[in-house]
Amino acid sequence: MHDEFDGGLLEEELRRAAAILDPVPAGLRQLAIDAYVLHNVDARVAELTFDSLLDAVPVRGAQDVPRMLTFSAGELTVDVEIGGDGLMGQVLPPRPARVEVLGGPRTAAEVTADALGRFTAAAPPAGPFALRLHTGGDVIVTEWLRA
Template sequence: MDAFDHADDELDGELDDLGEFEGDDPLDDDLLEETLRHAAAIMDPVPAQLQQTAVEAYALYSLDTRLAELTFDSLVHGIPVRGAVEAPRMLTFHTDELTVDVEVSAHGLMGQVLPPQEARIEVLSGPQLASPPTLSADDMGRFAGDLHVTGPFALRLRTDAEVFMTEWLRV
């Protein structure tokens, strides 16, 4: 009998001592999950900034908020333009109830809510320590502001009737 046969016999004996594996026991699954979570928290903890960003992103979620779908983006659908001046990015968001046209340029944001109505537009971007910057749409639905958007952003529109939120985009 060589060393490998001896080790194999020992392993077989240990497996026999364990008995039949019971994989359907929820307590075993819960214990395994708890052990794995604890090990992951020690060996590979979530960075504090990432955890804070996730908490803030979840806080933006609301069951009452309706998603406004991006239906036009000049980066995708636009006609190429030659010239020294960079063309503004044109975006259109749509729901069953309204359409929002937005122009993002070096000068800020400008747009219109259709059908025309007053609204409050919050410009959301990354982690926010304070309340997000807000623009007001007049009774014709027009809004503008010198907010310089960089990185990912979304708009949350509050009308008298409902709250809408656009998809997140990167400028």
């Protein structure tokens, strides 16, 4: 008697074994769902073009140096400095904007950039974060980074 291989049955058995032996944590599953909800079809993505952790030359003896980041989306640039006192940045060319500091599925802070494009947030981001800028009719979202 020759048994025929059933790929669907094998897949189902492997799924059950994985669910028992190595389940996806509920928090991680919810974070993935919430991250998808953050997806904004109309938003442009601002790519990271400079990160002082990767691109800067270290200064000998310097301690607690703030992290400098630059994001670009077309003609728009966002410069960000992250330090122990929080986050500050500037939208260039200068323009007012509403800036959301995203921390996981929720907005960790919402601040307003002034007419010169400057903004500050009191607490530095903890863990993965991104910025979502609302400037005029545009929505721009930065890449996600770990603070």
